[in-house]
Amino acid sequence: MTTSSIQNDALKVFRERHSVRHFDASYKLSEQEIKELLEIAGGAPSSWNLQHWKFVAFTDAEAKEKLLPIARGQKQIVDASVTIAILGDLEANRNAELVYGSVIRAGLEDTYAGYNSHQVLLSDIEEAYAVNETSSYRRDEAIRNASLAAMQLMLATKAKGLDSGPLVGFEADAFINAFHVPPRYIPVLLVAIGKAAKPARTTSRFPVEQTIIWNGFEPDAT
Template identity: 50%
Template sequence: MSTPQDIGLFQTIEERHSVKKYEKGFVIPEQDVTEMLEAAIKAPSSWNLQHWKFLVIDDQDKKEQLLPIAYNQKQIVDSSFTVAILGDLQANKNAEVIYQSAVDKGFMPEDIKNTLVGQINGAYEGNTPFPRDEAVLNASLAAMQLMLAAKAKGYDTCPMGGFQRTRFVEEFNVPERYVPVMLLTIGKAAEPARQSERFLLEDVVIKNTF
């Protein structure tokens, strides 16, 4: 059964916390999973290249395999599933498809498309940190959107950077094109998250210039 809560954005943000204890065996309806992922892919991205792939790990054996890779953090096996957020290191390859579609639908003239595709391919040339920076940056925006979408539907999440990336890539057959950005557990909370604090706004906001 779906559990839409339709809570407002600010309340969703307030209520999202990194939950580590989940109701074991809780199954999230497929429709909710789809709607959460649909929300995630609405995230903005540089040149609209959509530098993300979502590896959804919901098979119990696969979760068990992932557990030691994630330093035995139990939320991997107790949550309903884990989404490995992958960033696209060759997102420039998406440009032709995305912009040709825009041309075909009359959203963009052909010459603008050709200029943009040329610019994008130019930016990805050479051995620079740019493709990796872009992959991590843009995939992270989708991850954030997925966390908020899950919370708005009444589920909880935990973003996780604590996992062995090389081993993950090997054991889950991640193609070279993609970099693992984070793991995201999603499920029904069994216990609330540990309380966390934030710096005061005045500590983090700088107006106009340092």
């Protein structure tokens, strides 16, 4: 396979991914297939590589029915082979030792994200989370980085010949209560995954010229 064909295949995934609302309820993904998709999603970039996400996978009919009213009756929740809840980690600083532990033990000093030592790296992480404990920093980081994983999940799904649909129309507090989510995590979005029963609804996109600002806004721009 040539470099050009690989690029074309990748771009095809980006261009053909659309949000699906109607899924074939008879189509079932195996646990291994779901794990592979989530492994790929977990390869998304994240601040300090702290991997600010947890995935809750809903495959059982009973669990999906429990989720359905929380998701305001959106039927793709139960018809999709799996619905993934992407949670953001408000305490991702606690992941630092796990993420960098093996690197530290191996003495690979050139892998600390540009830092001179792991002590400086870990200190900066802890300081950022301590200083911003009462600000929106933790929430912003949790949502921002978990969203990167969610997008990677949807692209991986399309690359596998499957379909997906993100949902943000759900009751976050009810989700937390119903599924016993620890305070450390916040629900960011749901992603339904399976085989489309109907094509995705056609949507329009702004022309690229309408979305680019070259080198900053003009003074007093509105």
